[in-house]
Amino acid sequence: MKRIFITGAGTGLGASVAERAAAQGHRVGVFDTNRAAAEALAASLPDAVALDGDVCDPASVEAALDAFGDVDVLVNNAGILRTGPLIEHSVDDFRRVVDVNLNGVFIxxxxxxxxxxxxxxxxxxxxxxxxxxxxxxxxxxxxxxxAGVIGLTQHMSIEWGAFGIRVNAVAPGFIDSGMSAPFYRDEKVRALRGGAVPLGRLGDANDVAETILFLASDAAAYISGQTIAVDGGVINSVLLHLPRDAS
Ligand SMILES: NC(=O)c1ccc[n+]([C@@H]2O[C@H](COP(=O)([O-])OP(=O)(O)OC[C@H]3O[C@@H](n4cnc5c(N)ncnc54)[C@H](O)[C@@H]3O)[C@@H](O)[C@H]2O)c1
Incomplete structure (x- = not known):
């Protein structure tokens, strides 16, 4: 049994990680700005506590960790997406994304x-x-x-290995869940993106959660500083659709 603290666990991928972790017998901290979602999820799990807070606010993270007690695993999952061309991207939106997705991971x-x-x-x-x-x-x-999260992961892994702390990242690809679920409601988008993946399908929350729980487990005891793409092979596929003669 491990004590697993998951940020942004009220909904989406974080909630799937919480559910699978609970099913494996782990104790789970469900930390989220969405208090209602965190409470509803924690109430449905055998050994879980809902923790209200914001990863951008160090005091709320400290208070939640204090309330949770000893922690064996942190899943730094809270994140937001803001889309749009950089030439017109609002500076406030840019700052907000950096605050949650990068500063929040560090905090x-x-x-x-x-x-x-x-x-x-x-x-x-x-x-x-x-x-x-x-x-x-x-x-x-x-x-x-x-990209900053991947760099932070590498730096944390070399500085914190001496404390017995392993730090890894998971890089999901085309996942039909969480923040991307609305995007994949469009059948044309599903077909185009799913068809571009070497494994021939979109990923799901379970694909991501299983990889996270593997990295959290003792089976990954000698893995640190890595980023594992959970993407059905798509990031290596740039030449897949540009065939050349086999001979
Ligand atoms: N779903 C995908 O396709 C996909 C692909 C690649 C990476 N990711 C990453 O996976 C993670 C989870 O994404 P998701 O798809 O489940 O998104 P989601 O929007 O469904 O869930 C994110 C959760 O984080 C919470 N949250 C947001 N800001 C917070 C803050 N400041 N403090 C605490 N909680 C906060 C939200 O309330 C929400 O419950 C994110 O880091 C995201 O960038 C998702």
């Missing part, structure tokens, strides 16, 4: 790592995105924060 990771250092170690899994690895149009602000 929660640092607070959890200080506690893990005292208790002999732990694991941190940060939610990146394939947008942090490959650029795509109209999500420059979001993508820049996710």
């Amino acid at each position: 929660a990771a640092q607070a959890a790592a200080k506690r893990m250092r005292e208790t002999g170690g732990g694991a941190i899994i940060n939610l990146a995105s394939i947008n942090g690895i490959h650029p795509s149009p109209n999500c420059g602000a979001y993508a820049a924060t996710k």
Whole structure:
């Protein structure tokens, strides 16, 4: 049994991680700005506590970690998406995305790592995105924060390994869940994007949650500083649809 604190766990991918973690017998902290969603989810799980707070606010993260008690695993999942061409992107929106997706990851990771250092170690899994690895149009602000998350993950892993803390990132691809679910309601988008994936389908919340829980587990005891794309192979597929002769 591990004690797993998940930010942004009220809905979407974080909620799926919480449900699967609970099903595996772990104790779960459901931390979210959406108090009602966090409370409803925690009430449905065998050993979970709803924790109200904002990853941008260090005091609320500290208070939630204090209320949760010792933490073995932090899943830094809270995130927001703002789309649009960079030439017209509102500066306020850009700042907001950086605050939640990058500053928030640092704030929660640092607070959890200080506690893990005292208790002999732990694991941190940060939610990146394939947008942090490959650029795509109209999500420059979001993508820049996710590239930052991958860099932070690497730096945390080398500085915190001495405390017994492993730090990894997961980079979901085309996932039909959470913030992307409305996008994939359009059948044309589903067909176009699903068809571009070497494994031939969109991903789902379970694909992402299983990878996060693997990285949280002792089976991943010697893995740190890595970013695992959960994308059906799509980030390697730029040449897939440009065939050349087999001979
Ligand atoms: N769904 C996808 O296709 C996809 C793909 C790549 C990466 N991701 C990443 O996965 C993570 C989860 O995304 P999702 O799709 O489940 O999104 P979502 O919008 O469904 O859920 C995000 C949750 O985070 C909470 N939240 C937002 N700001 C917060 C804050 N400041 N403090 C605490 N909680 C906050 C929200 O209330 C919500 O419950 C994000 O980091 C996202 O960037 C998602």
